[in-house]
Amino acid sequence: MNGYLAFLKKEISEYAKTYKLFIMLVLFAVLGIANPLVAKLTPDILKSLATDGVTIAIPEPTDYDAWKQFFKNATQVGLVVMAILSSGVMSSELTKGTLINLLTKGLSRSVVILSKYTCMVLVWTVSVALCFGLTYGYTSYLFPESKASNLLFSVFCLWLFGLFLQAAIMVSSVLANTGSGCLLITGAIVAACMLVNMIPAAQKYNPISLAAQSTALITNAAQPSSLSGAIPVSCLLSLFFVLLSVMIFRKKQL
Amino acid sequence: MGILEINGLCKRFGSKEVLKGLDMDVPENSIFGFVGQNGAGKTTTMKIILGLLKPDSGSVTVCGEKVSYGETRTNRHIGFLPDVPEFYGYMTPMEYLCLCGEITGLSRSRTRSRSEELLELVGLKNEKKKIGGFSRGMKQRLGIAQALLNEPKILICDEPTSALDPIGRKEILDILLAAKGKTTILFSTHILSDVERICDHIAVLHGGRLALCGTLSEIKERHRYNGFAIEFGDAETASLFESIEELKLPSISISREGNTVTVLMGDRSMDGSFLLDVLSRRRIVPLRFTVMEPTLESLFMEAVQ
Numbered sequence: 001m002n003g004y005l006a007f008l009k010k011e012i013s014e015y016a017k018t019y020k021l022f023i024m025l026v027l028f029a030v031l032g033i034a035n036p037l038v039a040k041l042t043p044d045i046l047k048s049l050a051t052d053g054v055t056i057a058i059p060e061p062t063d064y065d066a067w068k069q070f071f072k073n074a075t076q077v078g079l080v081v082m083a084i085l086s087s088g089v090m091s092s093e094l095t096k097g098t099l100i101n102l103l104t105k106g107l108s109r110s111v112v113i114l115s116k117y118t119c120m121v122l123v124w125t126v127s128v129a130l131c132f133g134l135t136y137g138y139t140s141y142l143f144p145e146s147k148a149s150n151l152l153f154s155v156f157c158l159w160l161f162g163l164f165l166q167a168a169i170m171v172s173s174v175l176a177n178t179g180s181g182c183l184l185i186t187g188a189i190v191a192a193c194m195l196v197n198m199i200p201a202a203q204k205y206n207p208i209s210l211a212a213q214s215t216a217l218i219t220n221a222a223q224p225s226s227l228s229g230a231i232p233v234s235c236l237l238s239l240f241f242v243l244l245s246v247m248i249f250r251k252k253q254l
Numbered sequence: 255m256g257i258l259e260i261n262g263l264c265k266r267f268g269s270k271e272v273l274k275g276l277d278m279d280v281p282e283n284s285i286f287g288f289v290g291q292n293g294a295g296k297t298t299t300m301k302i303i304l305g306l307l308k309p310d311s312g313s314v315t316v317c318g319e320k321v322s323y324g325e326t327r328t329n330r331h332i333g334f335l336p337d338v339p340e341f342y343g344y345m346t347p348m349e350y351l352c353l354c355g356e357i358t359g360l361s362r363s364r365t366r367s368r369s370e371e372l373l374e375l376v377g378l379k380n381e382k383k384k385i386g387g388f389s390r391g392m393k394q395r396l397g398i399a400q401a402l403l404n405e406p407k408i409l410i411c412d413e414p415t416s417a418l419d420p421i422g423r424k425e426i427l428d429i430l431l432a433a434k435g436k437t438t439i440l441f442s443t444h445i446l447s448d449v450e451r452i453c454d455h456i457a458v459l460h461g462g463r464l465a466l467c468g469t470l471s472e473i474k475e476r477h478r479y480n481g482f483a484i485e486f487g488d489a490e491t492a493s494l495f496e497s498i499e500e501l502k503l504p505s506i507s508i509s510r511e512g513n514t515v516t517v518l519m520g521d522r523s524m525d526g527s528f529l530l531d532v533l534s535r536r537r538i539v540p541l542r543f544t545v546m547e548p549t550l551e552s553l554f555m556e557a558v559q
Binding site: 010096098253 | 336397
């Protein structure tokens with residue numbers, strides 16, 4: 001337990017001191033503010049582009065558009081940046097050899113993985129919360145009439161998908177010895193999920209539905225119950241990936 | 255019974271067999287010089303002792319406890335200084351030692367006082383810079399500080415002096431000497447003068463086994479009379495002697511410096527009378543004929559032949 005807290009503290013201070021935390025927070029804050037603004041301003045921008053004789057019919061923007069922006073940006077830019085920033089989670093320590101000192105001090109290998117994962121989850125949680133909070137505040141200000149449904153549930157799904165992705169990054173980084181190798185394996189895992197999604201029967205259990213269904217959820221085109229399979233599957237897979245990372249790392253020759 | 259025992263250790267990397275049944279016994283409170291050529295398996299042995307590598311067969315016992323691969327329990331007795339110690343560049347030395355202290359489970363106040371003591375010892379007390387800006391020598395010294403933090407029973411140093419300038423080397427050796435008596439030091443190197451300066455025990459690793467092992471004085475006693483320095487009056491005679499046919503044996507190595515020819519004989523059945531015979535047969539009278547005290551270098555050369 002000593003080792004866990006000490007190493008977690010070190011991880012968090014590393015995120016802060018190597019500007020990773022800063023990048024994540026700034027990015028998610030910018031996205032959070034931009035989401036409702038883009039939704040509000042898009043019609044005006046398009047109108048200004050319209051020349052005489054051409055009329056572009058644009059429906060009045062609603063809070064749907066702001067939340068669509070939110071989920072689109074968070075699942076694209078947000079997740080990709082998060083993946084890139086965390087891809088060096090093990091490789092930077094293994095190639096440099098910074099971990100050797102601490103392991104020979106009696107730090108257990110399982111603790112390394114668990115505290116690193118905890119730190120990634122914390123950073124992701126704070127980032128998503130920040131982005132959601134800003135989008136929420138701005139959206140209620142710009143679009144007082146709120147129509148979006150299942151909001152908290154959709155954000156929870158997005159957050160859970162982030163956890164799944166981070167567990168995949170963890171296991172990839174233990175398998176690969178470089179940051180790029182880690183991204184490659186993570187990419188393969190995501191691609192596998194996408195391939196599985198082509199089978200209609202599997203969609204219900206596929207973690208990727210957590211991120212893909214958000215727009216449908218807020219517009220009420222899909223119900224939360226449609227993800228009743230994907231949520232436990234994602235939780236179990238995340239747990240499995242983390243345990244697998246621990247097992248592989250314990251057997252890794254350093 | 256030693257504080258560190260290695261029995262029948264084997265390790266291969268692919269087709270390369272690095273350790274072939276290594277047996278070693280490190281007595282308590284010794285400074286144990288672990289010598290071998292580059293690639294002889296010194297680092298591999300140390301990593302197995304630390305549980306970082308998995309041995310193919312054989313066992314390692316630290317303070318009576320068996321080391322199991324992947325576990326770090328036995329490491330609480332050990333302080334380790336890697337050959338190139340790496341730290342988190344964004345930390346200051348004090349922050350780093352505090353992290354190490356927390357991980358080993360030292361109390362906060364103990365960590366603080368111990369860190370100050372050690373930073374004083376290694377000469378980094380007033381260093382407020384981040385580790386990222388440290389020179390190699392400074393990192394090496396911080397490496398010793400972190401290795402000694404939890405007052406380990408065994409300090410393992412992997413070539414602590416090989417990349418340092420003469421002053422840095424002397425400083426590191428002095429620090430190690432200062433730790434003598436408080437802890438057992440296992441110290442790998444290929445710089446023999448360093449071994450001679452601080453070690454009392456020595457083991458030479460060659461071909462995956464120990465080729466030589468014992469206290470320094472014991473080994474020197476056992477290998478006396480194997481080297482001779484013969485000084486000649488002029489260069490001509492020296493080169494004449496150097497090229498004598500009888501001396502061209504695999505067990506004899508000849509080197510020359512100015513007018514002095516040094517003959518090292520690996521074959522224990524030969525001695526100085528053989529050289530005197532050769533000299534008298536050729537009617538060469540040397541200026542000086544000296545029986546050399548065996549140097550560590552000659553012992554090493556003999557062991558790895």
